[in-house]
Amino acid sequence: MKQALLNRFLRYVQFDTQSDASQAGCPSTPGQLALADQLREELIKLGFSQVALSSTGYLTALVPATVEGVPPIGFIAHLDTAPDFSGANVRPQLIENYDGGDIPLGELNRLSPKEFPELDQYLGQTLITTDGTSLLGADDKAGIAEIVTALSTLMQEPGSLHGDIYLCFTPDEEIGRGADKFDFETFKAEWAYTVDGGELGGLEFENFNAATAVVTAKGNNCHPGSAYGVMVNAQTMAARFHAKMPLGDTPENSQDYAGFFHLAEMKGVTEEAQLTYIIRDFDLDQFEQRKRWLTERVEACNAQLHQGSLSVSITDSYYNMRDQLIPHPHIVDIAKQAMGELGITPKIKPIRGGTDGSRLSYMGLPCPNLFTGGHNFHGKHEFICLESMVKATEVIMAICRLTAKQLKG
Structure with a gap:
């Protein structure tokens, strides 16, 4: 699973999907549709059901239930990268067995634990960084890779018990339009999780x-x-x-x-x-x-x-999604339990920003946010830990199983 996850992520970041608020179309840039089309073909080959790509760049699919009476849930990530920093010609660096020193980002830049002390927690692990000329695109291609890997792995597990699981990859989240043309008739989940957060253990259900x-x-x-x-x-x-x-x-x-x-x-x-x-x-x-x-x-x-x-x-x-999630505490509780079963301490903190889930929660789809494993989004110092990506993938799978175990009618 780890290698498949890595391969997917490195493939996805090659697509230039930088969104552009000055463009009125949806998606705002052609690269987003190009990535969505490649993902559509991949999901079909992996055996997902009801795979559909709209002309506006929303990609949806279904993993059919293996047990009846379980509420349908969903996972959401976005295709675009930030409009204010280049996402073209991404050349990722793979730093295996990180030794705690400075990581050169090309000739002029570096990723240093003096400036970014969070690096200290990743000694001996595998980091993926930029080369200093672009952002990495872990926000949110890591989320896409984790969802695809988790759900395709779940489908291959003998005897896996889960309800209907929907996925949706949206365009233009970074410019605030990710929920504009969301198709609730196709995406029939009762609640969902955006996989669009930061470091290991992040679980967010409050935002600006x-x-x-x-x-x-x-x-x-x-x-x-x-x-x-x-x-x-x-x-x-x-x-x-x-x-x-x-x-x-x-x-x-x-x-x-x-x-x-x-x-x-x-x-x-x-x-x-x-x-x-x-x-x-x-x-x-x-x-x-x-x-x-x-x-x-x-x-x-x-x-x-x-x-x-x-x-x-x-x-x-x-608006702040918190008010829409308070009446449904089980949504966050299941995510907490999933992390706990995997030895992950949930880090519950407010999002100093917003996600597609911020708007979707007010549109009737309660939608907290899960970590992807990344840091320093939207710039040349962006990096992500591969081992954290694996954990994020496992959390998605555990949420699916726990939903079936706890809420089967």
Whole structure:
């Protein structure tokens, strides 16, 4: 199983599936559909049932039940990689029997335990890293490889008892669209698990409430030689607005359950400029308060302007899945027990981000998140431990068995 898992992962990361929020299509990039099509062929060869790939890049399949009366469950991973770092020409490095030293990432970069102390826990294990020119793509091709390996192995086990098990690989999760065209008529699970987490033992059922705010500054352009009393530089207005934001209330200054405002993009010319913020908070009341505060601040700035204007548009992205999972404690309990049976201590912590499961939970499919074994996603320092990937695969299989054992009608 270990070699099959590794081979799959190394094959999947060769596909450039970087998503692109500037593109309106679904999927947003052709590489995602190319990987989905390759996976479709693989699932058919492995004997999965009801394998279907939609024109929008959603790949679904079924492992039929071997015992009746068990609730159908599912596993979900996403095809795309982060839009803000290259996922092309990925050249993975396999570091066997890691000795605790620095790992060169090409000529200019390195993965050092001084900067990344989590490396110390992987002495003697096999690490997969980048070569310093791209991200690795473990987020979330590791999840895909683990689901395919787990369910194909389960199908080959003599006498294995489980209910219907669905899988779905979604496009464009990294740009917040992974649940947009999810087909609930095909994916008939009562609940599911996204396999899209980090280090060994990670089990997450809380995430940020999230919104995007676009602050637009409207100015007035003219020739700079005759600008006196006429020109209103929208870029200057935007810069002054941001300078008065609570600069300590940012991602780089917050952790655990602390929320933040994050300036994700700024662009513009003299006539018009935009500041794009992402707003995050675990507490729904505080989340709403953050949105109100930003709106009121724009209004207060407008009241002080003699020329030009500011406006803000705020769009909610997803909400904390915790409220949707509280009524269904068995979903998380089964995952905890599966890890315990494999000697894994569950590491329960909030997701300082979101997954497809964040939205799917509010669409009627409770969906906590399981670890994949990776670290440092979305950049050149991304790495994953092969032994942790094997454990993630075994946890998926154990969840399927435990669901049948505990919930058979």
